[in-house]
Amino acid sequence: MSTATISGRKKSFLSGLPVISHVNKSVGLQRGMLITGLVLTGLFLLSTVLAPFIAPYGYSQLSDASGSFPTQDAPSSKHLLGTTVGGYDVLSRVLWGSQTAVTVIVVAVAMSIFLGVALGLLSGYFGGWLDRVLVVIADAIYAFPSLLLAIVMSIVISRGQSSFWGGILACAFSITVVFVPQYFRVIRAETIRLKAEPFVESAMVLGASSLRIITRHIFKNATRTLPLMFTLNASEAILTLAGLGFLGFGIEPSSAAEWGFDLNKAMADASSGIWWTGVFPGIAIVLTVLGLTLVGESINDLNDPRLRGRKRAGGKASRSKAAAGTDGKNTGATTAPEPEAGKA
């Protein structure tokens, strides 16, 4: 994401990496937002990695040496965040849930990036009937409410079965279907723009093959916005996953911990004053989405020289104009996460 670094490339590899270079060039409020996002995202990833070690119990554990867990038990020293109606430990479920979330994000976003980028490059470069057909399909997918589409896909894929990978793949595939058109559109638009750039024309004049032009000249230039889209889509993927779980199309508690499913089960508790079963998975969703969105939005602002705050010239007090406007190139996925995301 080196947007015109005039100062030469004598920088270390580390400071050239996307996120690190962004932290270095941010100031003031913008930096605060980015760092908050990074901390939240870091905590989320940390709990994914450390879940087997820091979670007091397994995600599907209903009893230990001292007997079965009580159901709907208030937070206590044995169960720090209480237990659910099914007798699961809330803290353990929340920690293990992050693992499910990460797996789904990685699988879903990876699949949609590969498909979307490949189709976008082909469609944009060759044009013609292929382009027209793909655009119509993408538009048709756009017309569906994404959650409805995800539900249909998950029914088609898992056929009501629920295993860990079955559930994850069902979620991931359904999210993929929703996201592919987004990547497709962005990459296709970039490809069409780049196709008219003199450096691509100069390759054409040299007699380079279409494959060489696409892979060597267009690909790298068209995919500059991907890290940004990745972070923004990751947060949307979590919301879709939670939505699916909440509606009962997620993963059964015996195969994996899943925040949306827990929220669903906690719905009845809310009216009887049992708050701990819903609040903690809800908070987990909110903080994760908030973290990813903050990172994505900050990167978006920092990539745009007009939105990026800078230190005042002449070395005076720093100043920021963060949050000046975030209506960047990204499509959707910019809405602030709502506190009761799972209850939508």
Next chain:
Amino acid sequence: MTTNIGNISDQPLPTGQPVLDIERLKVTFATDSGDVYAVKDVSLEVKAGEVLAIVGESGSGKTVTAKTILGLLPETAISSGAVLINGNNVISVSASKLRKIRGRDVAMVFQEPSTALNPVFTVGWQIAEGIRAHASDGHRISAKEAKKRATEALRKVGIPDPEIRVNYYPHQLSGGQKQRVVIAAALALNPGLIVADEPTTALDVTVQAEILQLLRDLRDKYGTSIVLITHNMGVVADLADRVVVMYQGDVVEEATARVLFAEPKQDYTKKLLAAVPHLGRNSASEGATERLHQGGKILVEAKNLTIEYPGRLGKPGFKAVDNVSFTVSENEVFGLVGESGSGKSTIGRAIAGLNRATGGSLKVLGYEMLGFKEHTFKPLRKDIGFVFQDPAASFNPHLTIGECVAEPLLIHTHPSPAQARLRVAQLLESVQLPASYAERFPHELSGGQRQRASLARSLALNPRLLIADEPTSALDVSVQAKVLELFKDIQEEFGFAALFISHDLAVVDILSHWVGVLYKGELVEQGIGSQIMGNPQHDYTRRLIASLPVPDPDEQARRREEHRALLGI
């Protein structure tokens, strides 16, 4: 504009209070790579009725200085010093005061008239906007009154039928007329000072001459002072009374136009003036009486070539090139001149197979381009080099210069990495770039260096034919001179045939043995370069040559008179 105003440079300049007084102006920008000192220490003043030209190459700070006059600097800039307009310091006044000054005391004419006008409002509305914004002492100006004054402003700048045109939208006007509207909007409140930032750069030469004439008339009739920002020495010679030369944020030299052109004092100014191509000097075909280099094979042969762009549904197509015939032989440099929309680039692109020919015949290296197929044409591509206009855009920003230059080798000859590296080093050397530049990325090179690298890439396979589409128009004039010289040397050394496309007659004349003049898709005249420049036959060619301002105030004043006579004014 049709008024005859005599020889302006002999008029005594009105003395008195300066309209604009800049003192020790300093402007600093905050960027990612630290502070950039765009303007270091500039002091200048403009008297009433004076045309002051600020000249300099890109990055000299001339546009930043101009923008400071109107308080238009972006938020990342901080400025110190004083910019006094009628006693008000633009740098320190409040925003509301600044708004009052803009339009009333000072107005701006922008470079690109098509982006300076809002496409969804009529031109009359846009001119009236300024008038209504400055309605004084609570007195509102009615729509009717505003329109009347807008019509009046349009009449002032010589738009025919202003009563009708006041209701036109910008797209209904030509580029030159749009620039007149922008000037009319600037003039609407009779400001004492107009800042014109490259007012003719986006326009064709013939239109440029008209706009310069208009600016001159405004000064003479209304006593408006003009600050003219430009890089074009011909424009300076044509219009300016006094010239300020800027280089890297500093004023290098200040003198009246005549003195500056006749006896430049500073080395930089001398270098700058020497680099400006001067029509009729240094012609490649000087003294030639017949077409040179006709012994060899004919590489490009166009017979009644027609290139048509398809129209929208139900509309006829647009003929970009109409019935054009010419040949390019071995070792010959064919110069193609024309204004924007004349079809000169379309011809170049058709020869390289980027556009399709739709009628007639175009033979490139013996291959018929009418209905060409990419896979049968591909083997010939190694014999054709292409140099693009914008060196910044014609390199993939993610590849090093070495990789870019090696690209044609890799595609056509599959050398080993060591061979490729060696060849790249040779090529870079032949365009006078150090071999170590192969490791650099395009953005780390200057414009001129990039264009050299672009030339190296096009020469990588020793092509028999080189197409150069405006290769120097994105470069500064001193850089342009060096690139042209290099091009000439390399052409003589390698002996390829070249099609050199440019809008600049003087540049074409320096390189080309044979010149063709295109006008609206038709080749109106072709002949030996020096003869066409010296003795044009076609009316359009005559007009084109007469419109071109030369960098010499006295000669330009004489040429201006001739130009008027030619147009029958």
